[in-house]
Every structure is written in structure tokens, then in C-alpha cells.
Amino acid sequence: MSVISPNVLASPAANQQGQVLPTLREQVRRLERAHSIQRTGRMAVPTGIATIDALLPEGGMLTGALHEIEAGPAPSGRIASHDGAALGFAACLIGRFGPGTILWCRQPLGTLDAPPYAPALSAWFDPARLLMVTARREEDLFWAMEEGLRAPGIAAVLGETRAADPTAGRRLSLAAEKNGVPAFLLRPQPAPPQSVCTTRWRVASAALPSTAPGLADPGIARWHIELRRNRFGTPSTEEMPSWLVEWNDETHHLAVVPQARHGSAGPSPAGIARTDPNRQRLVG
Amino acid sequence: MAALNAHARAAGLRPHMRLADARTLVPDLVTAGVESEADRRLLEAIANWCDRYTPWVALDPLGAAIAEPDADGRLEACSAGGFGGDAGLLLDVTGCGHLFGEDEAGERALLTDLVERLARHDFTCRAAMADTAGAAWALARYAERQADLFCPRHGQREALAPLPVDGLRLNTPILETFLKLGLRRIGDLYALPRAPLARRFGDQPLTRLDQALGRVDEPIEPRRVPPAFRTRLAFAEPIGRPEDIAAATSRLLAALCRQLEQAGVGARKLEIALYRVDGSVDRTGIGTSRPNRDNPRLMKLFGEKLGELDPGFGVELMILAAPEVEEWSGTQDLLPDTDAAGTSFGNEDGTIDLADRLALRLGTENVVRLVPRDSHLPERVQTTAPISAKPVPEGAWARLASMKGARPTRLLQRPELVSVTALLPDDPPRQFQWRRHAHRVVRVEGPERLADEWWRPRSNGKYALASSMPPARDYYRVEDDDGGRFWLFRDGPHNAARWFLHGFCA
Numbered sequence: 001m002s003v004i005s006p007n008v009l010a011s012p013a014a015n016q017q018g019q020v021l022p023t024l025r026e027q028v029r030r031l032e033r034a035h036s037i038q039r040t041g042r043m044a045v046p047t048g049i050a051t052i053d054a055l056l057p058e059g060g061m062l063t064g065a066l067h068e069i070e071a072g073p074a075p076s077g078r079i080a081s082h083d084g085a086a087l088g089f090a091a092c093l094i095g096r097f098g099p100g101t102i103l104w105c106r107q108p109l110g111t112l113d114a115p116p117y118a119p120a121l122s123a124w125f126d127p128a129r130l131l132m133v134t135a136r137r138e139e140d141l142f143w144a145m146e147e148g149l150r151a152p153g154i155a156a157v158l159g160e161t162r163a164a165d166p167t168a169g170r171r172l173s174l175a176a177e178k179n180g181v182p183a184f185l186l187r188p189q190p191a192p193p194q195s196v197c198t199t200r201w202r203v204a205s206a207a208l209p210s211t212a213p214g215l216a217d218p219g220i221a222r223w224h225i226e227l228r229r230n231r232f233g234t235p236s237t238e239e240m241p242s243w244l245v246e247w248n249d250e251t252h253h254l255a256v257v258p259q260a261r262h263g264s265a266g267p268s269p270a271g272i273a274r275t276d277p278n279r280q281r282l283v284g
Numbered sequence: 285m286a287a288l289n290a291h292a293r294a295a296g297l298r299p300h301m302r303l304a305d306a307r308t309l310v311p312d313l314v315t316a317g318v319e320s321e322a323d324r325r326l327l328e329a330i331a332n333w334c335d336r337y338t339p340w341v342a343l344d345p346l347g348a349a350i351a352e353p354d355a356d357g358r359l360e361a362c363s364a365g366g367f368g369g370d371a372g373l374l375l376d377v378t379g380c381g382h383l384f385g386e387d388e389a390g391e392r393a394l395l396t397d398l399v400e401r402l403a404r405h406d407f408t409c410r411a412a413m414a415d416t417a418g419a420a421w422a423l424a425r426y427a428e429r430q431a432d433l434f435c436p437r438h439g440q441r442e443a444l445a446p447l448p449v450d451g452l453r454l455n456t457p458i459l460e461t462f463l464k465l466g467l468r469r470i471g472d473l474y475a476l477p478r479a480p481l482a483r484r485f486g487d488q489p490l491t492r493l494d495q496a497l498g499r500v501d502e503p504i505e506p507r508r509v510p511p512a513f514r515t516r517l518a519f520a521e522p523i524g525r526p527e528d529i530a531a532a533t534s535r536l537l538a539a540l541c542r543q544l545e546q547a548g549v550g551a552r553k554l555e556i557a558l559y560r561v562d563g564s565v566d567r568t569g570i571g572t573s574r575p576n577r578d579n580p581r582l583m584k585l586f587g588e589k590l591g592e593l594d595p596g597f598g599v600e601l602m603i604l605a606a607p608e609v610e611e612w613s614g615t616q617d618l619l620p621d622t623d624a625a626g627t628s629f630g631n632e633d634g635t636i637d638l639a640d641r642l643a644l645r646l647g648t649e650n651v652v653r654l655v656p657r658d659s660h661l662p663e664r665v666q667t668t669a670p671i672s673a674k675p676v677p678e679g680a681w682a683r684l685a686s687m688k689g690a691r692p693t694r695l696l697q698r699p700e701l702v703s704v705t706a707l708l709p710d711d712p713p714r715q716f717q718w719r720r721h722a723h724r725v726v727r728v729e730g731p732e733r734l735a736d737e738w739w740r741p742r743s744n745g746k747y748a749l750a751s752s753m754p755p756a757r758d759y760y761r762v763e764d765d766d767g768g769r770f771w772l773f774r775d776g777p778h779n780a781a782r783w784f785l786h787g788f789c790a
Contacts, residue, residue, distance in 0.1 A: 088790030
């Protein structure tokens with residue numbers, strides 16, 4: 001992005017008092033116009049939750065942008081023991097982009113490694129679309145992501161990493177913008193904020209309403225989601241908009257949990273859910 | 285004494301002499317220890333360099349650099365040694381002479397070029413060319429006149445006749461007997477009846493003679509499999525700039541792709557070799573997951589690798605070869621579509637190109653697809669397959685997942701042992717300790733019982749006994765008081781059960 005070069009001020013014409021201000025104004029206007037041009041023609045994919053989409057630019061997740069999803073601390077304030085919820089939310093968002101290959105880049109952790117498990121991911125997208133890449137070094141991971149963003153036929157690129165490299169983030173963001181392919185960074189722990197991402201989400205798993213022990217309520221996951229950064233989006237009335245959402249594996253539906261039901265047991269919102277007759281669970 | 289130079293030979297020294305004997309003959313003898321490993325490496329380097337003439341280069345199997353000493357510690361073959369050391373290289377230059385000139389003149393030029401170039405690198409060598417490896421071997425070592433080193437077509441019988449029998453590559457005992465019998469020249473053997481010769485000396489003399497004369501084929505085993513497709517580009521002036529190398533590569537690639545197209549195949553592997561002016565060779569290769577003969581795509585793959593090549597002081601020759609080709613399985617070659625080169629490929633092609641590029645830097649095992657497997661053991665359901673494998677049919681995963689209970693979003697590579705507190709041995713867990721952290725369980729789903737697959741052998745290769753109950757795992761999805769959801773299982777008989785953590789749920 002162009003900045004005001006010193007020789008603008010140094011030029012004899014601009015040196016005159018009256019000219020400096022208009023020059024600066026013109027500069028600012030040009031920057032703003034560049035910005036608006038950049039924004040027009042952008043595409044977004046709705047998340048499927050109306051209250052969230054209302055805040056996001058173009059009513060959804062921008063396709064050519066960098067999105068960050070980090071695992072938030074547990075309700076008690078301790079570091080979450082795992083990022084299963086953040087991964088679920090990321091997969092849920094990625095599944096909305098398509099068709100095409102999903103490039104999933106990660107750094108292996110040796111014997112303690114817990115790679116994403118396709119039978120669960122199949123709730124959000126067909127794992128046959130996945131191209132799994134393991135890179136030992138951070139720079140290889142970012143390189144692979146960038147290559148993926150530039151390749152034709154790629155629906156989305158996701159990188160699982162703890163590394164927070166501002167340069168790499170900026171490069172990813174530019175590559176995503178240029179090619180109109182979304183890039184996701186999935187962080188197992190909260191990372192220092194990076195200004196380049198368009199949205200940053202913090203996801204923590206939330207306790208399900210207490211039921212009698214042993215009573216199965218399968219396929220429901222509750223996440224506490226915070227939208228910590230929302231570039232180009234509509235400012236929220238709250239300082240840090242957050243929602244309690246529920247994923248129902250039976251109905252394939254992600255919905256905000258109504259305030260009234262936060263702590264109480266109750267049936268899933270089957271009335272508004274999109275039921276899928278093809279998908280029936282075998283019991284037994 | 286392993287090897288001698290020309291001066292030592294002139295002074296009357298012979299190989300296999302004892303050093304003390306040699307010193308009595310030549311008191312001021314200069315010696316150096318034998319470093320057979322280093323010698324061998326040097327010979328390999330020269331062999332690499334010789335690839336510039338033909339892909340079919342072999343180390344002389346009888347050379348001292350390779351031949352193993354026998355039980356007595358003596359080298360069985362080529363006792364006489366030749367010129368200097370015993371090390372030798374065999375080059376099959378059939379059909380390679382045309383690069384240097386017409387017919388015989390070209391082959392002569394090739395030979396001269398080889399000797400001159402080696403001399404420029406300070407190697408003293410003698411090279412002979414003949415129709416058979418045996419004849420060339422004998423000529424290189426025992427020919428007396430320079431002119432005899434090139435044996436014209438079908439001329440080996442006359443060329444070999446005046447040479448000593450040592451040139452036949454015989455075992456030492458046979459050689460010694462021959463000499464005692466007065467058979468000194470190879471020509472002396474021509475007239476002898478074959479049957480008594482074979483009875484007395486075994487097969488070797490006749491086989492060697494026939495091989496040298498071309499009556500019997502002698503296979504030469506090349507050091508590397510000669511590629512069926514290769515192109516070469518020699519430069520009048522050594523080049524060194526990366527742009528020049530890239531331009532040369534693209535020219536070679538264009539020529540190679542034409543060859544591949546004519547043969548109806550695509551390359552799975554390509555190798556480029558730079559022959560540097562200092563005589564060393566640098567090579568690098570690329571692999572593709574599908575047979576490929578698409579020039580721009582291959583060039584893109586090469587783009588990554590060319591940076592690794594070191595032109596040194598300059599490159600005088602480049603050879604591009606396709607060591608591995610496969611039947612062309614791809615679609616018909618697209619019509620040239622210059623302005624939409626990136627978009628004319630389908631989705632799948634884009635992904636495979638990307639995978640090839642990633643695999644080149646990260647390794648093939650690190651760029652994979654997930655493939656479902658018909659199994660009900662969670663860790664066996666998901667496997668990985670290289671990108672070149674058959675793609676998974678659409679919906680196969682969803683079908684598989686719909687038959688199972690809820691699954692975790694992450695599955696531990698290796699289930700981790702946790703200590704669990706439960707009210708009764710068969711009860712669901714109330715609390716578990718994982719990585720030194722206690723988790724109080726507030727919600728439980730399960731158990732989901734998954735029995736062992738008795739039809740598969742265990743890790744120790746044995747099958748489960750038919751009479752015994754197959755071991756089963758009871759899986760529970762639990763939620764701790766902090767909202768974290770885990771996938772635990774109980775393994776083993778209920779009186780000695782062990783608990784494992786196997787995955788993290790969403």
C-alpha cells in the first residue's frame with residue numbers, strides 16, 4: 001500500500017502551506033477508494049447463523065480472506081485440554097466453501113499426535129475432498145498453504161499451527177485475496193493477535209445441559225464462540241460479540257442456543273432444523 | 285604392491301611384488317597406502333562423468349576396485365593388471381558415435397574425445413573400442429600401437445591375435461599353465477581343437493575367447509538403468525547463470541515431451557544432470573503422481589529443483605532423462621490454449637499438480653489423501669493413500685460414518701493410558717487422570733462396544749483362539765466439568781481393565 005512519500009512534502013509546490021492539506025486529503029481519498037475497489041466484487045459464504053452473518057461483511061465469511069480460529073480457554077479459565085471444538089467449528093465453516101479440494105496442512109507432533117479424524121469430519125464435508133499435508137517446519141507449512149491458495153480447483157486452505165508469523169500471515173492474506181480462496185489458521189491455543197486476518201474467532205467447548213447420567217444425547221456439541229476481530233464487518237453493540245451455538249449431528253444444523261435454554265435440558269430445536277432423511281442413525 | 289605407474293614398470297617392478305623386493309630393485313621408490321574406498325569413489329565419479337557419452341556405463345567387474353580377493357588373499361582375476369591400476373570402465377556406445385561424426389569416424393572421434401577430456405583432468409588412461417567388451421578390454425590393456433586401440437567392425441579376430449593371452453581375462457592358474465605350454469598369444473588358441481581345451485581347462489578359456497570374438501553375448505550390467513528416453517544438450521561455451529540453465533532445461537523438456545508423445549507414454553520420473561567443466565556431475569530429479577508429458581507443468585515442477593543445482597565453474601553439457609515412464613493414461617492432449625493455461629485443467633488436475641509440487645519439497649509420504657477402510661476399529665478406519673492412488677468414491681466416507689456412533693474430531697495416533705475412577709468395574713468413568721490432570725466426568729454417553737476383529741491376525745502374527753471371547757473395547761464419550769469432551773475406552777477383561785484416551789470430541 002502506498003504511503004505518503006517524503007518528496008511529496010519536499011516538492012516546492014507542496015511546500016506552500018495551502019497545498020499540503022489538499023495533497024494529504026487526496027492521498028487519503030485515494031487510499032479509501034483503493035479500499036472500496038478492493039471490497040467490491042468480493043464474495044462471501046454465509047455461516048448459516050443469521051445473527052452472526054448480520055455482523056460479517058457481505059453477510060458471511062469472505063472467500064478471499066484469512067480467517068483465524070483459535071481454541072479458547074475452558075469456562076473455568078484454564079487452558080482447554082484440547083482443540084476438538086475449534087476444529088469442529090473450523091470444519092463446519094470450511095464445509096460451506098466448495099466444491100473442490102480442501103488443503104489441510106499440519107505439523108506432526110510425533111507419538112502424541114492427534115490428527116483430524118475423517119469419520120467425524122464427514123458431518124461437515126466429504127473427507128475425500130481433503131488433501132492432507134504434513135510439514136515439519138513452519139516455513140514449509142506456510143509455503144504449502146500459499147501454494148494451495150494459488151492452485152486452481154482448491155476450495156479452502158487450512159493450516160494448523162502454533163506459529164504466529166506476521167509476515168507469513170500477511171503473505172497468506174494477500175494470496176487469499178488475489179485468488180479468492182479462503183485461508184484458515186487453526187490454533188490449538190490463543191495466539192498473539194495478528195492484524196492481517198479478516199475475522200478471528202475464539203472457540204471453546206461449552207458444557208451441555210445436565211441430563212441424567214448415562215442418558216445418551218448423541219451428536220450434540222455446544223461451543224462458545226467469540227468473534228474477536230471483524231474487519232470490514234458491521235460493528236456490534238457488544239464489545240466482543242459472542243454466542244453459544246449448538247451443532248446437532250442428527251439434523252446437520254448449527255444454531256444459536258436461545259438464552260432461555262442455556263442451562264436447562266431440552267429437546268434440540270428440531271422444529272427449525274433442516275432434517276436430512278438420508279441420514280439415519282442405526283441404533284444398536 | 286597394488287598398482288604401479290609407467291616409470292615403476294619400466295624399472296622392472298610388477299604388481300603383487302613385495303615391497304621389500306621392490307625396494308631392493310628401486311631404493312628410492314615412492315609409495316602410498318592403498319585407499320580402495322577412495323579409489324572406488326573416484327572410479328564412480330569418472331563413471332558418472334562418462335554418462336555424458338552413453339547411459340550404459342559399468343565398472344569393470346574384474347577391476348581391482350570391485351573384485352573381491354579370494355581365500356588366499358589373492359585377486360582371482362586379471363592378475364597381470366594392465367596399465368597402472370586394474371580399474372576399468374566399460375561403456376556401451378552402440379549408436380552414440382553419431383553425435384561426434386559419421387559412422388566409424390564418429391566413433392573414433394568419440395574415443396579421442398574421451399581420452400583427451402580425461403587427460404585434461406589429469407587422468408592417464410587408455411581407451412579402446414571394439415565390437416565386444418572382451419576385445420576392448422584386451423586392447424586397452426595390451427595393444428602395443430596407438431592405432432590398434434580402435435578396432436574396426438568385425439576386426440577383433442585379427443586385432444586380438446598378436447596380444448598376449450593375459451588379455452583373455454583368465455584365472456591366474458590357467459594363465460600360468462598356458463604360458464608353460466607355450467601358448468603366449470591369443471592367436472595361438474584359435475587353431476587349438478575346442479573339445480580337449482575344454483576338457484583340460486574347463487569352460488573359462490573358451491567362454492572368454494568366444495566373448496572376446498563376439499561368438500557369445502556378454503551382458504554388461506549398467507550402473508544405473510539406462511532410461512529409454514533422454515535428450516542432451518552440449519554447450520560450446522560453459523554456462524552458469526540460473527536463467528541459462530532454466531532455458532536449457534525447457535528446451536530439453538520440449539524435446540523429451542515430443543519423444544514421450546511419439547511413444548504414447550508419460551513420464552513418472554525425470555532426471556536432469558549437469559556435466560560441469562571440472563568433470564563432476566550434479567543431478568536432480570522430479571517425480572509426478574501421474575504419467576505426465578505436459579511441458580509447462582513439468583517445467584513448473586523443475587522450477588523448484590533447479591535452484592538446488594550448482595553449476596560450479598560452468599556447465600558444458602546437460603542431459604535430461606525419463607528413467608520411469610508409464611503408459612499415457614491421461615486425457616487427450618488439450619488443444620493449445622495459450623491464454624487460459626491455468627484454467628483449462630479441471631479441478632482434479634489442479635489438485636494433482638499441487639500435490640506433485642508439495643510432494644517434491646515435503647516428500648511423497650507427507651502429501652496424502654484420507655481413505656476409508658472397511659473396519660470397525662476406529663484406528664483402522666482411516667488410512668492414508670498417496671495422491672496417485674485411485675480417488676475415493678464420493679460419499680464413501682459419509683456412508684461409513686452414518687453406520688457408527690458419534691466420533692471424535694481428533695483421534696490420537698496412539699491411545700494414551702489414563703487412570704480412571706469408576707464406582708463398579710463395569711460402570712462408566714466418574715473421574716480420569718490424563719497428562720497429570722484430573723478431569724471430573726459430568727456426562728457420559730455409552731458404552732459402545734467394539735469387538736476385536738478376530739479374522740485378522742494380531743500384531744504378533746497369530747490369530748485369536750476360537751474358544752476365547754474376543755477382547756472388546758467399551759467406548760464412552762464423556763464430558764468433564766470444564767466442558768471438554770473426550771473419547772475413552774476400557775480394554776481387557778473387566779477384572780483387569782485398562783482405560784485409554786483415544787480422541788477429542790468437538
